[in-house]
Amino acid sequence: LAKTTQPISMDSYEGQEVNITCSHNNIATNDYITWYQQFPSQGPRFIIQGYKTKVTNEVASLFIPADRKSSTLSLPRVSLSDTAVYYCLVGGYGGATNKLIFGTGTLLAVQP
């Protein structure tokens, strides 16, 4: 299984762009990269998913280099409500397993 490594925590200010990088050196050919957001005492919420290059939706962008050994979640103009834990997952989509294992996550703290 591909293991993910993320920074434990990050600090930012309102209005700034935040980039959170995830390392997944053992990613398999069939693996997708998925990011989740979790607030205290709530279930994780899907943010974005990608396989290669760049994916953008209404809340975030996901950058994946050609070797796919890392990925970067980009949150434009963060607000206080973006303070949460962000998890990077690798797996899914008909791979050798559909085990979706959460990494340690990154606690993003947004200051006013």
Added chain:
Amino acid sequence: DTEVTQTPKHLVMGMTNKKSLKCEQHMGHRAMYWYKQKAKKPPELMFVYSYEKLSINESVPSRFSPECPNSSLLNLHLHALQPEDSALYLCASSQVDMGFGTGELFFGEGSRLTVL
């Protein structure tokens, strides 16, 4: 309807009790999951059901017994739990692609379990 509903939200039980956690979704998803989350830790995968059949058991102790009676429901039966089993239990569902769950999981709000 994009909701996964979990009941009860809170449960307190003794070590000799038998209780069940319930999960329901009406999105037509055919993969359903149980995760366990301790405070300040990431969710840990426990079980995966695909098309109502257990496909993954992450070496979970037998005091946790999952059940998928139909495509919309997922239960977790609890018996003879230990205090260290106290945690937030999260249910999730996803579509199935090529026989496997996709990476987009829809989570419920969780059931907070306390074992005395």
